[in-house]
Amino acid sequence: MKDKYEVVIIGSGMAGLSCGLMLAMEGKSVCILEKNAQIGGTLQTFKRDGGKFDTGVHYVGGLDEGQPLYPYFKYLDIFKDIDIMKLDENAYDIISFDGDDNLYPHAQGYDNFIDQLVRYFPDERENLVRYLDDVQALCKKFALYNVYDLPAKANELEYMYDGAAQRIRTYTSNEKLQQVLAGSNILYAGEEEKTPFYVHALIINSYIMSSYKFHHGGSQISRSLNYSIKERGGNIVRNAEVTSINHNDNTVESVTLADGRTLKGDIFISNVHPTETIKLMDQSRMRKSYLSRIAHLENTVSVFTLYLVLKPNTVKYINSNQYNFKDGDVWQLTNYKPENWGKDFAVFYLPDNKNPEYASVITVMAYMKIEEMTPWLKTFNTTLQESERDESYQNFKELKAQFLLDRISQIIPDIRSKIKSYHTSTPLTQRDYLNTTDGSLYGISRDYNFPLKSQINTRTKMKNMYFTGQNIILHGILGATISSVVTCAEILGRDYLLKKIKSVL
Numbered sequence: 001m002k003d004k005y006e007v008v009i010i011g012s013g014m015a016g017l018s019c020g021l022m023l024a025m026e027g028k029s030v031c032i033l034e035k036n037a038q039i040g041g042t043l044q045t046f047k048r049d050g051g052k053f054d055t056g057v058h059y060v061g062g063l064d065e066g067q068p069l070y071p072y073f074k075y076l077d078i079f080k081d082i083d084i085m086k087l088d089e090n091a092y093d094i095i096s097f098d099g100d101d102n103l104y105p106h107a108q109g110y111d112n113f114i115d116q117l118v119r120y121f122p123d124e125r126e127n128l129v130r131y132l133d134d135v136q137a138l139c140k141k142f143a144l145y146n147v148y149d150l151p152a153k154a155n156e157l158e159y160m161y162d163g164a165a166q167r168i169r170t171y172t173s174n175e176k177l178q179q180v181l182a183g184s185n186i187l188y189a190g191e192e193e194k195t196p197f198y199v200h201a202l203i204i205n206s207y208i209m210s211s212y213k214f215h216h217g218g219s220q221i222s223r224s225l226n227y228s229i230k231e232r233g234g235n236i237v238r239n240a241e242v243t244s245i246n247h248n249d250n251t252v253e254s255v256t257l258a259d260g261r262t263l264k265g266d267i268f269i270s271n272v273h274p275t276e277t278i279k280l281m282d283q284s285r286m287r288k289s290y291l292s293r294i295a296h297l298e299n300t301v302s303v304f305t306l307y308l309v310l311k312p313n314t315v316k317y318i319n320s321n322q323y324n325f326k327d328g329d330v331w332q333l334t335n336y337k338p339e340n341w342g343k344d345f346a347v348f349y350l351p352d353n354k355n356p357e358y359a360s361v362i363t364v365m366a367y368m369k370i371e372e373m374t375p376w377l378k379t380f381n382t383t384l385q386e387s388e389r390d391e392s393y394q395n396f397k398e399l400k401a402q403f404l405l406d407r408i409s410q411i412i413p414d415i416r417s418k419i420k421s422y423h424t425s426t427p428l429t430q431r432d433y434l435n436t437t438d439g440s441l442y443g444i445s446r447d448y449n450f451p452l453k454s455q456i457n458t459r460t461k462m463k464n465m466y467f468t469g470q471n472i473i474l475h476g477i478l479g480a481t482i483s484s485v486v487t488c489a490e491i492l493g494r495d496y497l498l499k500k501i502k503s504v505l
Helices: 014-024 070-075 110-118 125-141 164-169 175-181 197-209 219-231 274-279 288-295 330-335 370-376 391-408 427-434 476-492 494-502
Strands: 004-010 030-033 045-048 051-054 084-086 093-097 100-106 211-214 235-237 242-247 252-257 262-270 302-310 321-325 345-351 359-368 419-425 465-467
Touching (some): 014 030, 014 262, 014 476, 030 262, 051 302, 051 359, 070 476, 070 494, 100 110, 100 197, 110 125, 125 197, 164 197, 197 476, 219 235, 242 262, 274 288, 302 391, 370 391, 370 427, 391 419, 465 476, 476 494
Parallel strands (some): 004 262, 030 235, 093 321
Antiparallel strands (some): 045 051, 084 211, 093 100, 242 252, 321 345, 345 359
16 A cells, blocks of 8 residues: 555445546546455345355346446446346335235336236226326436436426325325335335435336346445456555544545554545544534534434345245335334334345255345444444454344244245254444444435435535545445446546546447
């Protein structure tokens, strides 16, 4: 590692790596600092007992040519390094409810999406057409969502004040259809009185366009970006925790690492949550109103995850994701009480490489509040600093695992006899290994009642420092990638960068 680079990036998530590559492609010297042993943030994968699991990227949307993510992956030359498989075109997602034998599909393709749902809701075709027309119209107004057809002037404010649950109710009076349309809201931690319609629309639209799994995990993306950055002379330093950002009143000069090293730069980009970023700075030099706003940002809920390694040829592979709800209300995911935790959950399958008719692993996710981790909040466990938590923590995880096994046995009968081994992660795992504030799954929580409070500009109060990542635009692969383009556009010029991206199409 040199003493100085033109660009220093803190954090190696999707947006940090994408920024690093885009700027390295422009000939800038780039250094990315990652505090953990693995790069990639939620792109990371891990292995247990022969099974390979994703930590965050279970599927991705809008990846076909002409769709939102395609031009960015093309420009970053990611396609050559990833092995993707398309989910079931008639049901990339399945929405199910206890006590209802129907499996309601979300299908790929706008017409197909409608056709598949009309099988269950025969009188709702016109309403579904109106719903999808509005979803598409909103997405066309969103800056950089589709570089093929950029709006002349983006005005995000006009649709930030619409609530998702409230807007969906205007399309149909059928309460079950309302729930089905919002049934994948585990993807964005949907809350009835808070989640904006634009968050729902941008996410579901990309999956309706096309839905894919990464056959060998989301880490294929981080490896691709890693290789491309290094090919252009960039440097990615692992186990390099930034402990302070050193600056005067308006300019960042350097960062200091946990081992005492100091790294200077001309431009600094933080792929770390804004709240965590300002903790590294001299707050006496910053306006109190700005500090207060950043410090009081609300974050989305965290998650408890159960990872199942299956015995060979025991569970048929299902080329769909499933979201199951106990009480028929998809908007109460984050409002659970401890006694009814795990009533709603998501299931993701991966096929066996040797026999793809069967699943090799299953991932089960249920939201969990960081408050449930209160007895162990002061403990930290990472690859570099392993810390055994006490028996009560292990007992807690086992109790939750058994509860989820009971729940999923309702959709996968006799699941216990088909499991080779199972493993768990908690909000503390999210916090420690994926560097998220309080283990937050999707970063800053968006609120249609106060939309400006949760909007973070990529520009900071320092003239040479920028934010990037899921907290800026939208979470997920698409949101993080777009945010990296927004960040780099501030540095390179918007028209210049978009022209370069379009040149590869």
